[in-house]
Amino acid sequence: MGRVVLVIILWLSAATLLTVVRGEDPYLFYTWNVTYGTISPLGIPQQAILINDQFPGPNINCTSNNNLVINVFNNIDEPFLLTWNGIQQRKNSWQDGVPGTNCPIPPGKNFTYHVQVKDQIGSYFYYPSTAMHRAAGGYGGLRVNSRLLIPVPYPDPEDDYTILIGDWYTKSHTTLRKLLDSGRSIGRPEAVLMNGKTAKGDGKDEPLFTMKPGKTYKYRVCNVGLKASLNFRIQSHSMKLVEMEGSHVVQTHYDSIDVHVGGCFSVLVTADRVPKDYYMVASTRFIKSVLIVKGIIRYENGKAPASPDLPPAPLGWPWSLNQFHSFRWNLSASAARPNPQGSYKYGKINITRTIKLVNSAMRTKGKLRYGLNGVSHVDPETPVKLAEYYGISDKVFKYNTIPDIPPPNVGSTLSVQPNVLNITHRDFVEIIFENREKAMQSYHLDGYSFFALAIEPGTWSPEKRREYNLLDAVSRHSIQVFPKSWAAIMLTFDNAGMWNLRSEHAENRYLGQQLYISVSSPEHSLRDEYNIADNNILCGLIKNLPKPAPYT
Template sequence: MAGVMIMVLLCLSAGTMLGVQGEDPYLFFTWNVTYGTRSPLGVPQQVILINDQFPGPNINSTSNNNIVLNVFNNLDEPFLLTWSGVQQRKNSWQDGVLGTNCPILPGTNFTYHFQVKDQIGSYIYYPTTGMHRAAGGFGGLRINSRLLIPVPYADPEDDYTVILNDWYTSSHATLRKYLDDGRSLARPTGVLINGKNAKGDGKDEPLFTMKPGKTYKYRICNAGIKNTLNFRIQGHTMKLVEMEGSHVVQNVYEALDVHVGQCFSVLVTANQAPKDYYMVTTTRFNKQILTAKGIIRYTNGKGPASPELPEAPVGWAWSLNQFRSFRWNLTASAARPNPQGSYHYGSINITRTIKLVNSASREGGKLRYALNGVSHVDPETPLKIAEYYGIADKVFKYNTIKDMPSAKIGKVVTQPNVLNQTFRNFVEIIFENHEKSMQSYHLDGYSFFAVAIEPGTWTPEKRKNYNLLDAVSRTTIQVFPKSWAAIFLTFDNAGMWNIRSEMWEKTYLGQQLYVSVLSPELSLRDEYNIPDNALLCGKVKGLPKPKPYTI
């Protein structure tokens, strides 16, 4: 540990000197990733800890901060972390997925370095290697507003992060073996709130406390791997103010469906009788309903929480209507998507439409999930590194899928799935879900406008139902069974970016792809060079670095 402390002090010294030169502030973190034993559902089991914490520590940053985070992998397997929703401009090198990064090998470390921009809001981080996400290694990431950028609500009394997730008592290695053997995952064993489930026996410690009459911000994120989770607070309403980096019209809700990978920020006022209250989360869209509770305690509380829990909504039509109630706050002076201030996205001409249809296959006895008939596999050489070194043709092929697939997806092909995208094109992407289960999709490196979700199949005529005025700019979108969702975005962030299902068994078994966005000028104005500390593996190991980009 002495060596670690010396390194941190040196980094702090360097950050201080950089600050003198007028750079934005630096935040330094050292994380030790280890196995540990915890009993989230009352059964001792192996989990993944970060600095001995489960869930992992919060990253509390402010817009324009530079994050320098040194990760020591003390597991027995390669490991990576991704910063879900954080738009790393010109810097897919720090994305923490296997298409851009070589994994951190056991017993070694890697230092991430990225800058959080003016995407003021609530996010999560989690592992992207194997099935590690099912064992822990996840946590909250906040981007707060700088003093010069006001937010559209008064400062809360305090700011709390609520991590929801479904949970298996089987180890991540066991779950991965199920998938490798061709099986799918069964239903989770239970659900958790910040790694716990209150027993209700009078001995539970509160997760959060509130002073009477004060208003608090709760950042609610679903870090699970399979289930939509509904969240509510006994006796209290929630005023929604932000989701995934965008401030929204401040509607009041009694319950919120939080789909896998999504985050919401709500304001809750302590305006009820002084006692304990339960936060409640339950699984949605399954016959078997799993429930978890966590206690909120008033500081002058004089009684236990009522055992009568608020009921969850029923059916996915309720959830669809809730999505339709979400509107971007056009009067807010902060939390802008890229390009910043893009109020008139509905009047920009679409240059390309891509429809992504999910499917499953058991050909050869092995379960695989696919997009447009291609089930992605990660090559030994990360896609971005191969592209940068000029050997992409030896590692993968571009555009192996069609923008508009045929009505019936044929045989599934297993190979790297990479789309080539023109820099700064304005694109429409349709996610079409032909299955009977929920989907949730995430796009790294960007916010997009979630313009529509509807039942059935998509046709060009459905564009007349798009929200072209105030759709929320976000990073994750759900797709209901036998339904479709449409998003708009400008591919103005050069790099190699991952589009994936947030249902992690589907991602692990191929339901993802990468979008290569190359700047024609190959200029530092558009994309950073490969970092000096980048891990190299596969076909580029030992090769000299290519000529760097210049201004």
């Protein structure tokens, strides 16, 4: 009997030890040094923001549920933050890295982010959220691979490549910021870059990537630019779309794909052509002056240069709208589903609240501003999340200063103030983006994926719900809105915290076209939201206040 008890005790001890050893997900550690440096992507030396002397910054390659510990040293002359575009960070908006949740890292100081990618997969990127720093670089790719136990709906590719494309200005980020502060627009970009470069086509260009004949490769493409939608294509090659912003999609072949600001997708490309060089091409869409960037793919043992005849881009935004209609979520793939579990049947969930956001642009006191539902957001010195947590929100901002359904004349005036919505935890909400302007728009929501239900011309009304895709709309984190059109999304606000909803067009965001959504749990429980990290930087009115009692 005693021997049996001893065996049971040893077995329990081993099981407990195994739980301790395996109980926490893996950690990946990074140390990043943010500095200024000189680059010449267009042949003209200009200042850029480098991370560890790299432009673009280092790629992060991680797996679902990994913990990323990133120690960022700010060695530029301005306060600085990084945000993680598309990483949901469950219960942890403290690490979101936007001015509404975090105090910026002062010059000469550092801050250690602790970002857990949770149960998500896909192609993402990080970038600076302060000032106009994104115009100077500081961005990089972030890929989240599926765990080995979860099958991916296609064979493993020979290799996995990240392509960061975006419009580019030769003016410095400080000059662009001064233009906006003076009340003017930053105007049109001067170029487009691909992984920080552009091929000249003079026979001296080095390839960005190489491929072995007969092998299939995965290309992750993200638009990291400031305002221009881009069309991406590969000379003489078809692309099979397999993933979009964290979701496996119904696999479809495309000759070219539009990628809007803040968006990402993954395609499979098979090296089934004559071994030689081929151009990857990205060109601007929906602006008068078309800008083109090229990058070379080289077949191993290929002898011939790339043909100068580039594949043409599609014309008009109706083509892009039709392409959006062709995207479908792959419901049979084994992958994480947006919370709550079962919400892939989102079309059967009752809508708790409908919010229509109408963008507008006008001059206030002679200066250009952008707004949502008549409010142009401005970041207070005390981040709105910190003000809320420390119980002094009434001294910093007001909740719900905009109506859920704005009047027809919304945008005829603009008030400049913090724009913070309060949404009840776990409500299922419908959000309509209505673009009454002549320019393209793109929106992103931190902390969540949402179902991209519809994009259509005209204005939205409840009858338009008949046009929603309520079966297999792609779950993603950004959505474009074409001129004089509307877009509709749905999601469950089950991720407690303070989350930024913004125009991904840098000029619009900087001049107020954004807001924050406070999703608070009434229980103030660790079940719903983590406590503020001990190393969080404090600023503004809360700098010298005692820390509130922690959640339990």
